[in-house]
Amino acid sequence: MSVLVLAQHDNSSLDGATRRAVTAGKQLSNSITVLVAGGDCEAVAQQARNIEGVKTVLYADAKCYREHLAENLAKLISELAPDFTHIVAVGSTFGKNVLPRLGALLNVQPISDVVAIESENIFVRPIYAGDLLARIQSEDHIKVLTVRGTAFDEAEKSVSLCALEPLNKVFELGLSELVKRQITLSDCPDLETARVVVSGGKALGSSENFNLVYRLAKKFNGAVGASRAAVDAGFVPNELQIGQTGRMVAPNLYIAVGISGAVQHLAGMKDSKVVVAINKDPDAAIFGVSDYGIVADLFEILPELEAHL
Amino acid sequence: MKILVPVKRVVDYNVKVRPSNDGLDVDLTNAKMAVNPFCEIAVEEAIRIKESRIDCEVVVVSVGPAKASDQLRVALSLGADRAILIETNENLEPLTIAKALHKVFEQESPDLVLLGKQAIDFDNNQTGQILAGLCGLAQGTFCSHIVLSETGTIEVTREVDDGLEVLRLKLPAVLTADLRLNEPRFASLPQMMKAKKKPIAVTLFADLMPMPSARTKVLGISVPPARKPGQMLASVEELVEILKLTAEVIE
Numbered sequence: 378m379s380v381l382v383l384a385q386h387d388n389s390s391l392d393g394a395t396r397r398a399v400t401a402g403k404q405l406s407n408s409i410t411v412l413v414a415g416g417d418c419e420a421v422a423q424q425a426r427n428i429e430g431v432k433t434v435l436y437a438d439a440k441c442y443r444e445h446l447a448e449n450l451a452k453l454i455s456e457l458a459p460d461f462t463h464i465v466a467v468g469s470t471f472g473k474n475v476l477p478r479l480g481a482l483l484n485v486q487p488i489s490d491v492v493a494i495e496s497e498n499i500f501v502r503p504i505y506a507g508d509l510l511a512r513i514q515s516e517d518h519i520k521v522l523t524v525r526g527t528a529f530d531e532a533e534k535s536v537s538l539c540a541l542e543p544l545n546k547v548f549e550l551g552l553s554e555l556v557k558r559q560i561t562l563s564d565c566p567d568l569e570t571a572r573v574v575v576s577g578g579k580a581l582g583s584s585e586n587f588n589l590v591y592r593l594a595k596k597f598n599g600a601v602g603a604s605r606a607a608v609d610a611g612f613v614p615n616e617l618q619i620g621q622t623g624r625m626v627a628p629n630l631y632i633a634v635g636i637s638g639a640v641q642h643l644a645g646m647k648d649s650k651v652v653v654a655i656n657k658d659p660d661a662a663i664f665g666v667s668d669y670g671i672v673a674d675l676f677e678i679l680p681e682l683e684a685h686l
Numbered sequence: 687m688k689i690l691v692p693v694k695r696v697v698d699y700n701v702k703v704r705p706s707n708d709g710l711d712v713d714l715t716n717a718k719m720a721v722n723p724f725c726e727i728a729v730e731e732a733i734r735i736k737e738s739r740i741d742c743e744v745v746v747v748s749v750g751p752a753k754a755s756d757q758l759r760v761a762l763s764l765g766a767d768r769a770i771l772i773e774t775n776e777n778l779e780p781l782t783i784a785k786a787l788h789k790v791f792e793q794e795s796p797d798l799v800l801l802g803k804q805a806i807d808f809d810n811n812q813t814g815q816i817l818a819g820l821c822g823l824a825q826g827t828f829c830s831h832i833v834l835s836e837t838g839t840i841e842v843t844r845e846v847d848d849g850l851e852v853l854r855l856k857l858p859a860v861l862t863a864d865l866r867l868n869e870p871r872f873a874s875l876p877q878m879m880k881a882k883k884k885p886i887a888v889t890l891f892a893d894l895m896p897m898p899s900a901r902t903k904v905l906g907i908s909v910p911p912a913r914k915p916g917q918m919l920a921s922v923e924e925l926v927e928i929l930k931l932t933a934e935v936i937e
Binding site for chain 1: 697699702703705712724779780781784803804806807808809810811812813814815816817818819820823824825826827828830841844845846847848849850851852853854855856859864865866900901902903904905906907908909910913914916917918919920922923924925926928929930932933
């Protein structure tokens with residue numbers, strides 16, 4: 378067994394998702410290699426050398442990998458793949474963009490959103506918005522997996538740095554190019570790593586009112602999330618959407634404010650340790666998955682809460 | 687211009703599904719079926735492009751059972767021009783479906799392939815990317831905005847985990863639709879009547895290509911453990927206590 382983990386990064390710092398993928402990889406093998414592909418990303422490669430359990434960091438630095446374009450990256454990984462039994466990435470929008478394409482190049486059926494690894498070829502993944510779990514056995518010669526970040530902790534830092542191996546492989550397919558990127562800068566912690574997440578729904582009514590949610594999140598040094606309805610209404614940007622097709626979170630404390638609890642939303646948060654729901658409607662589905670619930674008007678209760686905390 | 691839109695027949699999103707009695711499948715007996723919501727968004731986008739141009743043909747294709755013609759008929763009533771059904775009764779993996787779509791791509795030579803980003807049954811989020819890989823085409827996944835240029839390229843805005851990203855892709859390209867690409871229309875009665883006359887070309891999967899062997903096996907389908915019933919609180923004071931206690935545990 379030998380595992381290749383695809384590093385996720387922004388060319389300057391390594392995303393914690395990579396450490397989660399390494400943890401998943403450790404359940405498969407003791408031989409873990411991390412691939413850092415990017416442009417001017419040596420700092421990232423150095424950070425990747427410092428992960429417990431990683432034997433080697435492969436480092437491909439070229440302009441064509443700078444924007445993480447799926448076409449060039451999948452081609453690069455497909456060239457490295459024969460040396461490995463498993464190729465793993467976190468199922469972020471990055472991993473989900475690249476690994477299925479890699480599956481096509483390797484003639485392999487990828488397994489998405491793995492939440493548990495039972496053996497080198499048996500995996501558990503949620504289906505139907507998490508209403509069901511499927512145990513899947515893969516017969517492929519190379520297993521291509523995306524793993525659910527919330528199901529695997531971040532691997533620790535290692536005592537010493539592992540080997541770094543620069544690659545001289547440049548695949549510029551010329552199929553796509555970046556025009557621009559709009560990254561939302563926020564002083565809140567990242568949704569995936571925050572220990573507390575406060576989410577707001579359509580009941581907030583406007584982006585101004587969403588400040589109530591932001592202020593409550595701040596009290597806990599938490600992150601802000603939202604339901605699809607709140608994002609569709611334009612109250613908050615798309616990257617805050619939690620659910621079946623958005624972000625997956627599993628914080629220690631999840632506070633749902635004015636969220637009815639459609640099954641598609643629950644799919645993204647029901648693994649949270651403690652769930653608290655605030656909703657005006659006593660029949661709201663969110664109460665069914667909550668440890669604590671209070672039936673109340675959020676516009677009355679949020680300011681009161683803020684004053685007490 | 688020609689746009690190919692693959693659509694999938696899935697259980698209606700409101701239906702709560704259960705494992706089958708043998709625990710090896712999902713019980714869909716008598717379940718209401720529908721067009722996968724993301725595929726519907728892809729169909730809508732193709733029709734909007736068609737409406738904005740003088741010459742544009744929208745071809746919808748489904749790989750699935752004979753009854754998937756119901757979903758193709760829905761797409762035709764929304765404004766697609768013709769439909770192709772690659773018929774099979776087997777449960778197919780995304781890789782196999784993408785291989786069949788690759789064949790259809792070669793036969794139809796579209797300028798653009800528009801798919802939903804994922805199907806709400808198995809939530810794989812793979813078919814578009816695999817198809818793009820098999821065809822060797824540019825891919826634009828999770829699109830929330832599409833702008834066609836006259837220079838053989840297309841600009842797509844992608845919803846990614848840290849914001850938005852705009853890519854310029856060479857045509858032909860494969861795009862997958864995210865939720866906010868558009869709001870699909872409802873079919874009008876005259877459109878539904880007209881759709882009945884539009885052609886659906888049916889090909890057996892085996893006549894298109896030999897059936898590839900499955901790479902994965904479902905060993906079991908189960909219901910995840912339910913959360914314990916919660917406790918309803920009566921006052922803000924109680925809630926504050928609970929939050930403080932929980933937060934302390936977190937610290």
